[in-house]
Amino acid sequence: MKEDVDFYVAEARKAGGTIVELGVGTGRIAVPTAQAGISVIGVDSSEGMLEICRRSAEAAGVADLLDLRLGDLRRPPVHDRVALVTCPFRALLHLGSNEERLDALRAVYELLGEGGRFVFDVFAPSRDDIQETHGRWLEREPGIWERADWDLQRRVLTLAVRGEAGETLMRLSWRSPDEWRHLLEQAGFEVVALYGWFDMRPYDGGEDSVWIARRPAH
Numbered sequence: 001m002k003e004d005v006d007f008y009v010a011e012a013r014k015a016g017g018t019i020v021e022l023g024v025g026t027g028r029i030a031v032p033t034a035q036a037g038i039s040v041i042g043v044d045s046s047e048g049m050l051e052i053c054r055r056s057a058e059a060a061g062v063a064d065l066l067d068l069r070l071g072d073l074r075r076p077p078v079h080d081r082v083a084l085v086t087c088p089f090r091a092l093l094h095l096g097s098n099e100e101r102l103d104a105l106r107a108v109y110e111l112l113g114e115g116g117r118f119v120f121d122v123f124a125p126s127r128d129d130i131q132e133t134h135g136r137w138l139e140r141e142p143g144i145w146e147r148a149d150w151d152l153q154r155r156v157l158t159l160a161v162r163g164e165a166g167e168t169l170m171r172l173s174w175r176s177p178d179e180w181r182h183l184l185e186q187a188g189f190e191v192v193a194l195y196g197w198f199d200m201r202p203y204d205g206g207e208d209s210v211w212i213a214r215r216p217a218h
Helices: 005-015 030-035 047-060 098-111 127-133 177-186
Strands: 019-022 040-044 066-070 082-087 112-123 137-141 144-151 156-163 166-173 190-195 208-214
Touching: 005 030, 005 082, 005 112, 019 030, 019 098, 030 040, 030 047, 030 066, 040 047, 047 066, 082 098, 098 112, 098 177, 127 144, 177 190, 177 208
Parallel strands: 019 040, 019 082, 040 066, 082 112
Antiparallel strands: 112 208, 137 144, 144 156, 156 166, 190 208
């Protein structure tokens, strides 16, 4: 996945200061953001991913611009107020209930100063995607195989991934754009923009949705 990098770096440039990235992972976006001269507080629940991120930042010569912290999306270990919080690559789908989603959104709200923005992306699958992938091992990248098992009643995707390094399992819980909008509003946000992809095309009902929400200025 590369199409989102320039989008998130551009959003970080607009912030004019340190940003917070939730679900920073291996630094796929945080390292290019730091290379643009922007300080990033990166939060992730995986020590292994944070270690990879740390090494990538050191190799890129930007380790001094990344402050990596082990923590939960719902309770990020950050006490700074910032102008931008991001949560790229569908990380919010790891939350399994509306209670957890609201906890995370309210935590983001508290991290933002007035007028601060929250930028994230999520997806909801199409029927075609489900039919084409359900219960099948597919080679997504050379040597990397995925199997998607879709539970339509619970709206949960169980995704198995295997390769030379081993195998892992994750569960992603999707919701519709209308539901995400409602959750954002419940948490106090104003929705500024809803895009259908990282080229900022208007959302037209596709699988992917890219959101910009704002903490209102009073």
